[in-house]
Amino acid sequence: MDRFTRNYSIGLGICVLIVLVWALYEDPQVSDLNQLLKQDRGVTDYPYQFQVIRLQNGVATMSTPRSTEFPVFRALGIIYPHLANRAQDNPEMMKAQQELAQTQKRAKAIVIESDLAVSVRWELDRDWISQHGVYLNQGR
Secondary structure (H helix, E strand, O other): OOHHHHHHHHHHHHHHHHHHHHHHOOOHHHHHHHHHHHHOHHHHOOOOOOOEEEEEOOEEEEEEOOOOOOOHHHHHHHHOHHHOOOOOOOHHHHHHHHHHHHHHHHHHHHHHHOOOOOEEEEEEOHHHHHHOOOOOOOOO
16 A cells, blocks of 8 residues: 555544544533433333433423424324324324323423523424434425
């Protein structure tokens, strides 16, 4: 191997390593918050796993399966496939919506009670949605 090829390979390897470390790094405080969520049976038993995505200036950004962009009845159709084609006012759908809201509220309370965050901002979990075959406009 000539000198240029060797140096190029070393440089490329270092760049790949830097990108991997950057992509896989998780803030220790975010890890701590996610660990707290995993320790709560009420949150972990729910089919959708709420998690902290990032923490900045006391604001925890958490994932959610619903938003104005992706209505709750569509999210519930993924979480509970037997509800996929039910009307929004169906008693089972309403009960599932209430359970989702209670679980989301509990996840938020755990994060706030940790003293690492003073507030929570919700962010639609686009990856989870796309993993279930639903693709949203990426205009945001």
